[in-house]
Amino acid sequence: MSLEPNEQFTAKITTITQNGKATVRRGNKTVNIGPVSCEKGERVRLKYLGEKEEFGNDVGFAICLNEEMLADNYDEWVHNMIDHLIMDQPPDQGEVTYSEIDEIRDRNLGRTTLGGKRIQLGPVEGDVGDLVRIVGAEENYAKVLTPYLQGKNYEVRFKILSGQFDELPISIGDKITTTISDIENNTLVGYVGDIPIWFPDADAEIAQKVDGQITGCDADHFIGEIVNTYDEPGRIEHSSHWARMQWLRQSGFADDPLHNFTQKFIHHDQINLPDATDRLRDALVAEAIRLAIADKVEESDGAYPRVHISGIQHWVTHKLAAILGNPKEEDSEDWFNMILKDRSGPTITFLGDILNLSEGYYAPSPTHAVMTNSSNAVLISGQPTMAFSDRDLEIQVRGITRIITGTSEGELLANDIPVQSRSEYVGLDSGRLFTESDLINFITDQPKENWTPEQSWEPYTGQQWGFQQDGDPLEVKLDDDSTVSFWRVPVEYGRDVYRLKLQRSASESTDMVAVPSRYRKHVSLIIDAVSGISQRVEFKKIKDGVLVSCDFVPPRHQMRWLHAIGAEWLETSKNQLQWRIQNEETESVVDIFESLPITITNKTKVDY
Incomplete structure (x- = not known):
């Protein structure tokens, strides 16, 4: 039974590969239908595309028309097929196909061109060149089916655009x-x-x-x-x-415009904003991301709503580009991705307000709080700040961080805000490698290999010098009489890996143990401490807060807490990293650092 391009048919899935790509059989022909989320044996509705020359006539390709059965990466698969297989003609009414956005006009109205005809797509949230799944509607109109590419209020605006007034x-x-x-x-x-x-x-x-x-x-x-x-x-x-x-935008702000603009944008009267311009900007972008996701989630009818990054970025850029510049332009700072996920400083995903899912999707984090002391709490939530304005909660904004002040655990619970422990939030409960005994136990439990170093390997030399290819390794003797040193194995394409060199006696062979990258800072600190020269952190009272000075880059757990309380990065001075924190947060920061094998000097004498 032969198949013609654009022919629609129904078939049962016969195979699904390990990467999720499915095939069906039609006569003697095997038809690839791309990655799906359903099971082998289920029936699917398909539109035949044709064959690719390099595979021969016995192998064909089709697109799946069952939206609910498509895998998250289906559009990517289609994009690789489009130039070879998808017919260049407008879809008939009710016919599903794919095309690329050719033009975006005022109010983000998209167009594509098929068979020499301009096809109106309605409001889109993508960019020119984006692949879009469409279904034929009225003549010269096609409705966008790709959810994250549909513009705001899509259904109504498309009906007006395509003249479907009887449905309004x-x-x-x-x-x-x-x-x-x-x-x-x-x-x-x-x-x-x-x-x-x-x-x-x-x-x-x-x-x-x-x-x-x-x-x-x-x-x-x-x-x-x-x-x-x-x-x-x-x-x-x-x-x-x-x-x-x-x-x-119409009103204008004569006095302190960025501060007043941010105050209005966050839409919360009981709020304290930072004075520094960079932290005001961070607060503005972070709130815009929360608002964008909340806005998109509200439009979703899925059981577990999620939002694609392209839709979030389009929403946020449309609101803030006039003030902050377009983050997509080469001569502008990419403030959107910096605040969302890509910088060494605090990001809204590292903080936990937004959950980073797979395939470029994001979701709002469930609301909860973490007490910093008896009266202040870090608010962790994907909800915009305005969602808490009716609860009589005082909120202080410190960059991307939001602190509920003058509160208590009881008040938070009464406002349906669960309270999470500090150690659980930063991840101290999820595994320990903080002391010499922890390191000994870790080595005991790990598989051993013969020590076979290469010339490119870099030994850990201790303290601020870190890993140096031509340096002398810092060797220490542990309580179990084993001698260890720490080594970095550079990887040209990818993340570096780490090894512990292990020798129990001169007569025994030398072994090595793999160390996960997430533990590299912990192992370095333990080796420093066992050597007798531990790394240091100092707390000293200064104007407008407390100065935290570190000889080292803190591990992830400690960095997450510094970011969560809105610690203000100051500078690197005398080989030390420095942050300013609020007086009342000192005890919580000291507590988090006390889990490390370091020397802590607290000169604050603050009454908590």
Whole structure:
């Protein structure tokens, strides 16, 4: 039974490879359908694409039309097929296919070109060149099926754009009452349900209630005229921070504009913001990321909502590029990814507000808090700060971090905010390698190999010198009479690996033990301590807080707590790393560092 390109058929999955790619049989032909999330034996609906010359006529390719059965990386697989197999013609009504976004016009309205015809896609959240899964709608219109590429309020805006007015609850000529909640291109905008209505050349204010009449439509929105205004403000149903952003841009701020803008953007009156410009920027971007994810999750009907990074970045960039520059441009700082996940300083994923999933997806973290002392707590939550404004909680913002001040564990629990222990939050409960006895036990439990070093291996020389290829290894004798030294094995492409050189006596062979990268700092600190010259951390009272000075880069657990309390990075001075922390957080930081084999000097004498 032969198959023709674009023919739709149903078949049972016959095989699924280890990487999730499935095939079906059609007569004597094996048809590859790409990575799926379903099981072998399930029936799927397919659209045949054709053969690739290098595989011969017995192997074909098809796309799966069952959205719920697609694996997360399905679009990537299709992208590799598109130039060879997907027909260059507009889809018929109800026909599913793939194409690339060719153009993005005003209001993010996307277009693609198939068979020489321009196909309107409606509002998109992607970039030119992005692969998009579409289904044919009205003539010269195709609906976007890829969830994370659908623009805000997609369904309604696409129906207006494609002229499907019979499926909308209002039509041209209707009289309406709404509230001005937005400004687009210097035009007032109100909503009836999810339907946007623009009022060109109208005279009204943001949040003002108005009566109007729909007079026409333009692209993805209706056009109306205002026939009556009310003195009292109306309820803004579509604030979702878009309306506030537009209003702020129109208003302007004469005094301390970034601070006032951030205050309004976070939309929380009981909030204390940092004074430093860089920390204000961090707070603004972090809040925008939380808002973007909350906005996208609200639109999702999945049991476990998640949001693709492209949708988050588009949302955040659209709101903040006018103030911070476009992070996608070469001459601009990539402030979006820096705050989300990519920098040596604090990120919103390392803090725990946002969960980094696979395939570029993110999700909001469940709300919880970690006490820093008896009256302050770190707020860990993917929810925007405004979600806590109705709970009478005082929130202090320290860069990306949010601290609930003047509270108690009882008050937090009464506000449905679970409290997590400090050690559990930073990961001290998930495995220990902090003392000499821990290291001995670790070595005992690990498989041994013969010591076979190579010339490129670098020994740990101790203290600030770290690993040096031509240095002398710092050898120490442990309590079990074994002599150890620590070595780094450089890897040209990938993460370096680490080995412990182990010798129990002169007569025995020399072994080596692999050390996971996550333990490299702990092992270095233990070797320093056993050598008699341990690394040091000092706490000293200074103006506006406490100075924390380290001879070493703290391990992940300690860094996470410093970031969580909003420690302010100062500088590297005299080979020391330095942060400023609040007086009241000193005890918690000392407590976290006490798990390490180091020398702690506390000169604060602070009353906690």
